[in-house]
Structures are given as structure tokens and as C-alpha cells.
Amino acid sequence: MYNAESYVGKHKTELDTPALLIDLDIMESNIQKMANYFRTVNAELRPHVKTHKTPIISHKQIAAGAIGVTCAKLGEAEAIVHSGIRDVLIANQIVSEHKIARLVNLAKHSDIMVAVDNKENVHAISEAAAAKGVTIRILVEVNIGMDRCGVNPGKETLELAQDICISPNLKFEGLMGYEGHTVANPNRLERETTTLSDMQKLIETKHLLEKNGINVSIMSGGGTGTFDITGSIPEMTEVQAGSYVFMDSTYGKVEGVGENFGCALSVLATVVSRPEKHRIIVDTGLKVLTKEFGIPQPIGIQGLEMVSLSEEHGKLQLTNGDISLKPSDRLEILPTHCCTNVNLHDRYFGIRNEIVESVWEITARGRSQ
Numbered sequence: 001m002y003n004a005e006s007y008v009g010k011h012k013t014e015l016d017t018p019a020l021l022i023d024l025d026i027m028e029s030n031i032q033k034m035a036n037y038f039r040t041v042n043a044e045l046r047p048h049v050k051t052h053k054t055p056i057i058s059h060k061q062i063a064a065g066a067i068g069v070t071c072a073k074l075g076e077a078e079a080i081v082h083s084g085i086r087d088v089l090i091a092n093q094i095v096s097e098h099k100i101a102r103l104v105n106l107a108k109h110s111d112i113m114v115a116v117d118n119k120e121n122v123h124a125i126s127e128a129a130a131a132k133g134v135t136i137r138i139l140v141e142v143n144i145g146m147d148r149c150g151v152n153p154g155k156e157t158l159e160l161a162q163d164i165c166i167s168p169n170l171k172f173e174g175l176m177g178y179e180g181h182t183v184a185n186p187n188r189l190e191r192e193t194t195t196l197s198d199m200q201k202l203i204e205t206k207h208l209l210e211k212n213g214i215n216v217s218i219m220s221g222g223g224t225g226t227f228d229i230t231g232s233i234p235e236m237t238e239v240q241a242g243s244y245v246f247m248d249s250t251y252g253k254v255e256g257v258g259e260n261f262g263c264a265l266s267v268l269a270t271v272v273s274r275p276e277k278h279r280i281i282v283d284t285g286l287k288v289l290t291k292e293f294g295i296p297q298p299i300g301i302q303g304l305e306m307v308s309l310s311e312e313h314g315k316l317q318l319t320n321g322d323i324s325l326k327p328s329d330r331l332e333i334l335p336t337h338c339c340t341n342v343n344l345h346d347r348y349f350g351i352r353n354e355i356v357e358s359v360w361e362i363t364a365r366g367r368s369q
Contacts, residue, residue: 012349048071049364075367090103092115103125138171247262
């Protein structure tokens with residue numbers, strides 16, 4: 001039986017690999033930096049659980065000043081509520097009969113809030129909530145340019161909000177708009193221009209609802225790449241940034257973000273073969289590293305490039321100079337997308353001063369239902 005806790009107190013290079021590492025000092029610094037920013041603006045921080053999927057990290061974020069958390073899926077919300085956190089937004093549509101039943105049951109133990117974008121879903125949640133004797137808090141998701149979920153801004157949003165306001169056991173809280181199509185643009189000026197233009201659609205919709213007698217108490221949106229753009233808009237009340245807690249090589253290239261937050265996440269690998277001088281093989285393939293944003297690269301080794309990933313192997317190429325890596329040697333790899341990379345692992349090893357300080361199970365890993 002694999003006993004992960006037995007590694008506590010040992011040097012990180014003694015870990016069995018592949019292993020997902022958190023530099024605790026960097027992570028805690030990231031949490032504090034983001035919390036400090038939100039003390040300077042009207043909006044508050046509601047960080048996304050989908051990045052780390054682990055209750056203890058959510059509790060650290062709340063202790064630093066976050067008002068609650070955002071979840072992508074109902075399963076994540078269940079894991080977080082069971083850890084004792086009550087103020088939870090599911091920034092997604094919960095539509096099937098079974099999931100709605102789980103949602104209203106969760107409301108018995110939390111102040112759950114959920115996004116909607118159609119009347120049929122509103123009516124189904126209302127009926128289930130009334131039958132259970134609970135009240136569900138509702139945000140209307142507005143499509144501000146990402147063209148994923150969301151009702152159109154303006155009149156269509158108004159009509160849906162009016163329907164929510166007269167639906168039993170639902171409480172209309174406000175609007176949600178996600179500028180996910182802008183958050184990873186490396187250029188600060190372009191990112192800011194597009195974000196402010198698109199968020200204006202949400203602001204104008206808020207004003208329309210208020211002119212029609214509907215109070216909009218919550219305006220929710222934002223991500224790590226736009227935390228201080230969306231967060232600076234006076235009408236916004238909360239920002240759903242998530243990746244900042246760990247960062248990755250993609251966000252590291254985003255101007256205004258990469259230089260302010262450190263990369264806390266890495267995957268520890270072992271060299272398993274060096275069949276040729278210029279070819280090195282490690283034990284980290286597609287089952288422990290994701291590559292939708294590009295192939296992850298080794299940390300701190302000049303002249304060495306990861307060129308491909310198969311299921312269980314990573315192939316590295318020596319591009320210049322000489323490197324004395326041999327089978328059984330260890331190296332760390334920086335993910336290109338922290339959120340999807342985390343979901344491939346069962347646990348984190350928390351590292352401080354090169355020593356394993358803690359082992360945290362990734363409680364919501366795979367909770368995609």
C-alpha cells in the first residue's frame with residue numbers, strides 16, 4: 001500500500017514519481033497578494049475551486065479575505081460544502097433532474113448560488129426547491145462575448161430575471177458575465193480594451209434591470225488574467241480568479257500577471273532512460289501532464305527541451321551544451337495549464353525549503369458531475 005504521508009519530513013527528491021508539488025511559500029504569497037489587491041477596490045474575491053480542487057486551499061483563501069468560493073461543477077461544490085464552506089457559487093448551469101435534486105439537497109447545508117440562462121431551467125429548479133423547502137440563490141449568466149453559455153444582454157436578460165423574481169423559492173441575486181476569451185491575452189492593453197468593452201454589456205444590462213425595478217446586488221465575473229481590470233470596474237462586486245493560486249507557464253507570459261504572481265506548481269519527474277546523449281526520457285507523460293496550452297518544460301535547466309509526450313513518457317531533447325542527467329535523477333516540470341494538470345493527480349505534496357511539509361488529497365479530483 002502506497003503511504004504518501006510517510007514522505008513528510010523528507011527531501012522532495014526522495015518522493016516517488018511522478019509527484020505533484022506545491023511550493024507552499026509561493027502559493028501563500030500568491031494568496032496574500034490577491035487578497036491585498038481586493039482590499040483596494042469595491043469588488044471582493046470569490047476564487048475558483050476548479051484550479052486546486054482542494055478544501056484546505058479554499059479555507060486559506062477565505063482566511064486571507066475571500067468572501068466564498070466559485071465552483072465549476074456540482075461535485076466540486078459538494079466537496080467544498082462538506083468541508084464547512086457555506087458561500088458557494090456554481091458558475092454553471094445545473095439542468096438534469098438528478099443534478100437539480102442534488103442541488104436542492106446541498107442547499108440544506110449551504111448558501112448555494114447557481115447560474116442560469118433559460119426559463120425551463122429556472123422553472124425546474126424552482127419546483128424542486130419548493131418541494132424541498134429551500135431557497136436557491138440565482139445569477140443570470142449573460143453572454144458578453146465568449147459565446148459559450150449565457151443569455152444575450154439587454155432585453156432577454158431582463159425577461160429571464162423577471163421570471164426568476166416571480167418563481168417560488170428562488171432569490172434573484174444578480175448577473176454573471178465571464179470574459180474568458182480575453183483573460184490569457186499576453187498584451188495588457190489589448191486585454192484591458194477588450195475586457196472593458198465586453199464588460200460594458202453586463203453593466204448596461206444591470207442598469208436596464210434596475211430601471212425596471214429589479215435590484216442587482218451581485219455582479220460576478222473575472223479571472224486571473226483580468227483580476228485587476230474587471231476588479232477595478234465600480235459596478236463589479238466579485239471576481240472569480242482561480243489560477244493565480246498556482247500559476248503556470250501560460251499565465252506567466254500574461255503581462256501584468258506573470259510578473260506579480262509566482263509559479264507554485266510543478267511535477268517531479270525521474271529520468272528513466274538516456275539512450276543517446278541528446279535524448280532523455282522521463283516518467284511523466286500525458287497521464288500526469290496536460291498539453292492543450294503547449295508542451296510543459298523542465299524548470300531551471302538551460303538547453304533542455306521537452307519535445308513530446310506519450311502516455312507514460314516525456315521525451316526531452318538536449319539543444320545545446322551538455323547536461324549530466326542520468327537514469328534515476330530527478331527534475332521538475334512546469335505545467336502549461338495548472339487547472340487541467342491538477343485533475344490528473346490524487347494528491348499534492350506541499351514543499352517548504354525543499355522538504356515535504358504536508359500531503360493533501362485532491363478531494364474534488366474528477367468531480368465533473
